[in-house]
Amino acid sequence: MESVAKSALFRELPSVDELLRSPGITQLVEIHGATVVTDAARSVLARLREEISSGLLDSSSLRIALDGLPTAIQTQLRKSLSYSLRPVINATGVILHTNLGRAALSPLALQHSLDTASHYSNLEFDVEAGERGKRDVHVDRLFRKLLADVSTHVAGAFAAPPGGSPAEKGPISTIVVNNNAAAVLLALNSLAEGGEVVVSRGELVEIGGSFRIPDVMTKSGATLREVGTTNRTRISDYEKAINDRTRVLLRVHRSNFEITGFTEQPSTAELVELAHKRNVPLVEDLGSGALVDLESFGIHNEPTVLDSLRYGVDVVTYSGDKLLGGPQAGLLSGRADLIQRMRANSLFRALRVDKLIYATLEATLLAYVKHDYNVIPTLQMMRLSKGEIGERAEALAKALTKAVPSIKAEVIDGESVIGGGAAPSSTLPTRLLALASAEQSADELSERLRRSSTPIISRVEDGRVLLDLRTVFPEQDAEIAVALKTLG
Ligand SMILES: *Cc1c(COP(=O)(O)O)cnc(C)c1O
Numbered sequence: 286m287e288s289v290a291k292s293a294l295f296r297e298l299p300s301v302d303e304l305l306r307s308p309g310i311t312q313l314v315e316i317h318g319a320t321v322v323t324d325a326a327r328s329v330l331a332r333l334r335e336e337i338s339s340g341l342l343d344s345s346s347l348r349i350a351l352d353g354l355p356t357a358i359q360t361q362l363r364k365s366l367s368y369s370l371r372p373v374i375n376a377t378g379v380i381l382h383t384n385l386g387r388a389a390l391s392p393l394a395l396q397h398s399l400d401t402a403s404h405y406s407n408l409e410f411d412v413e414a415g416e417r418g419k420r421d422v423h424v425d426r427l428f429r430k431l432l433a434d435v436s437t438h439v440a441g442a443f444a445a446p447p448g449g450s451p452a453e454k455g456p457i458s459t460i461v462v463n464n465n466a467a468a469v470l471l472a473l474n475s476l477a478e479g480g481e482v483v484v485s486r487g488e489l490v491e492i493g494g495s496f497r498i499p500d501v502m503t504k505s506g507a508t509l510r511e512v513g514t515t516n517r518t519r520i521s522d523y524e525k526a527i528n529d530r531t532r533v534l535l536r537v538h539r540s541n542f543e544i545t546g547f548t549e550q551p552s553t554a555e556l557v558e559l560a561h562k563r564n565v566p567l568v569e570d571l572g573s574g575a576l577v578d579l580e581s582f583g584i585h586n587e588p589t590v591l592d593s594l595r596y597g598v599d600v601v602t603y604s605g606d607k608l609l610g611g612p613q614a615g616l617l618s619g620r621a622d623l624i625q626r627m628r629a630n631s632l633f634r635a636l637r638v639d640k641l642i643y644a645t646l647e648a649t650l651l652a653y654v655k656h657d658y659n660v661i662p663t664l665q666m667m668r669l670s671k672g673e674i675g676e677r678a679e680a681l682a683k684a685l686t687k688a689v690p691s692i693k694a695e696v697i698d699g700e701s702v703i704g705g706g707a708a709p710s711s712t713l714p715t716r717l718l719a720l721a722s723a724e725q726s727a728d729e730l731s732e733r734l735r736r737s738s739t740p741i742i743s744r745v746e747d748g749r750v751l752l753d754l755r756t757v758f759p760e761q762d763a764e765i766a767v768a769l770k771t772l773g
Contacts, residue, residue, distance in 0.1 A: 291338070293344075294337045294342065294344060295334065295337060297344075298333060298334065298337075299330075299354075301323060301326050301330065304326045304354065304358075305319065305323065305326060307354075307355070309355025309356075309358075310326070310355055310358060313355075313358065313362065317362060322358070322362065324365065325361040325365060326358050328361055329357045333350060336350075373739060373740040373741070374740065374741045374757055374761050374764065374765065375742055375756040375757065376741055376742060376743045376744075376752040376753060376757050376765070377742055377756060378700075378701040378702060378715060378751075378753025378755050379701070379702045379704040379756065380667065380702070380756055381573075381606075381607050381608070381703060381705025381706075382704055382705075382756075383704070383705065387606040387613070388607065388610045388662070389662040389758075390611070390612060390645055391610075391649065391660045393652065394644070394645040394646075394648035394649050395645065396648075397647065397648040398640075398641045398645050400644075402640050406640060406644075408423075420637070420643060421460055421461065421628075423643050423647050424459065424461060425458060427653075428457070428459035428618060428650065429456060429458075431576055431591075431654060432590065432591060432594060432618060433457075457618055457620070457621070458618070458620075458624040458625070459616055459617065459618040460616075460617050460628055460633070461605075461614050461617075461637070461642070461643070461646065462614070462615040462617070463613070463614070463636050463637075463638055464605075464613055464614065465496075465570070465602055465603060465604040465615040466615065467636040468602035468616060469498075469501050469570050469615075470504060471615075471630065471632055471633060472533075472600055472602055472617060473502060473535075474504075474505040474507070474630060475623075475626045475627040475632070476566060476623065476626065477506075477507035477532035477533045479506060479507070480508070480531065480533075481509075481526075481530045481531045482509060482510060482532065482533045483523055483526045483531060483534050483535065484509060484511060484512070484536075484537065485513045485522075485536075485537075486511045486518065487513060487514070487515050487517070487518055487539075487550065488535075488536065488537035488539060489537075490537055492572070492706060498535075507532065507533070510526050515544070516544050516547055516549075517549040518550055519549060519551065520555045520556070520559060523551065523556065523559055527559075527565060531565050533566055533568050534559070534567045534568070535568050535569075536556060536567065536568070537569075537570045538571050538588070553569075553592075553596045553598065557597040557598060560599070561597065566600065567600075568599065568601075569593050569600070569601050569602070570602050570603075571588060571590060571593060571601050572603065572604065572607065573603065573604060573607040573608040573706050574589075574590050574603020574604060574607060574608060575587050575589045575608040575609070576591075576608075576609055576650075577589065577653065577658075579608065582668055583667060583668075583713050584608075584703060584711050586711075587711060590616075590618055594618065594619065600619030600620065602615060602616065602617050603616050605646055605649075606705075607705035607706060608703070608705065609649065609663075610661040610662065610663030610664055611646050611649035611650070611661075612641070612646055612649070614638055615636075649661060662758075666756055667713065669755050671715055671716055674715050674716050674754050677757075678718040679696050680762070681718055681765060681766055682694040682696055682718055685720075685769045688770040688773070689769070689773035691722055691723065691724055691773055692722045692769075692772055692773065693720070693722070694719070694769075695719050696716050696719070698717070699715050699716065699717035699751065699753065700713065701713045701714075701753055701756070713755070715753050717752065718751070718752040718754070719749045719750070719751055719752075720749060720772075721748065726748075727745045727749055727750050731743045731744075731750050733771075734750070734768060737764070737768040737771075738764075739761075739764055741765060741768055752765070
């Protein structure tokens, strides 16, 4: 289109002021105020200008668009005044899905944060003494209970800190920061700034969301001392690397990948022995950090925080919203004198968490103390049997087949994934609802599920849409049923 014709079209666009005075819009201004309506009018007009520029509108289609301006502004307004963050239905079967908010919190945990955060609380106030208190006491007391076994077991097993006396060794302490990345940063900065940290080349991992061990190391002010090769690192490699600038031996849980085949890695016990012999603290980034043995939940070989501490690892870092099933947080548990150094670091003040996190974390930990595992959604999902999941999937398949004969629905065997950096091979047997249609591709079907009033997130594999109800809360099944019926 010629630029002359285009400028004629541009001239037909009303100004924002004219628009705000027009009949359909004045009412919107009365209800919502001029500011937001002006914003909405501006974005709608900007869109029209773009469409004219790119030649999408001619004079007759512009006329139609202009007639529709009040409706367009109203739609834009509704969108900008509604929440962007909203619930989705996770039918992927990935229990700790980082893009979908990782661990879902229990109503109990949320109730505790509602009760305490919607009022004043004793967050940093010792009610009995009537004086200032510390925010960590609320969860440290529970971690002490959950990790108590270690404090009694290995009392005296810790090496004396360099220059310190064994009397300084206390029980296990725990502090909370924003996430596990922050926990690693705080540990390395507190213990190794200006010195060296020895780590195996096989553990220089990148975890989803751009957490790279070498980068965190640089930011902490410590120098990375790589040892071994990608697939093989021996205890003697660590030993040779230790010098008078060495401040920490670091072990990192490999999380989202596995090295198989010709591999070698010293055991935790060997590393502990070396660390203590040379008086260098051993820090372990455990990543997921299971608080209880998950064997009975069907998860094998997932190290627990307690296991590491029992071996004598000095400080363990782990996430609050992975296998622990709590809020986003980074936990540092370990030798009291080392944790004290982290608490005294000004970085700790910058990385600390707020009352909402303390409340949801405290409630989650209390459930562990009481062995009430079923109130923690992450653990409850792991415990669901293939049979239970299959029955729910069969019910949905039956309803769908009846309502939409063009979609073939069957229930097949499959695997749910733990996710969140648990052992990548950790899966749980499940039953999947598999959908295929002769008229629509699997991608189309899954897109339509995403457009449901509560978006349903599924997997697409081998030309089929797969729904794993392990990660779907049972009360959401009815919503899925409704959405499936509209797929025809
Ligand atoms: C997940 C993970 C992290 C990052 O934890 P965030 O809580 O997401 O910051 C770091 N290290 C390991 C080994 C992990 O698995």
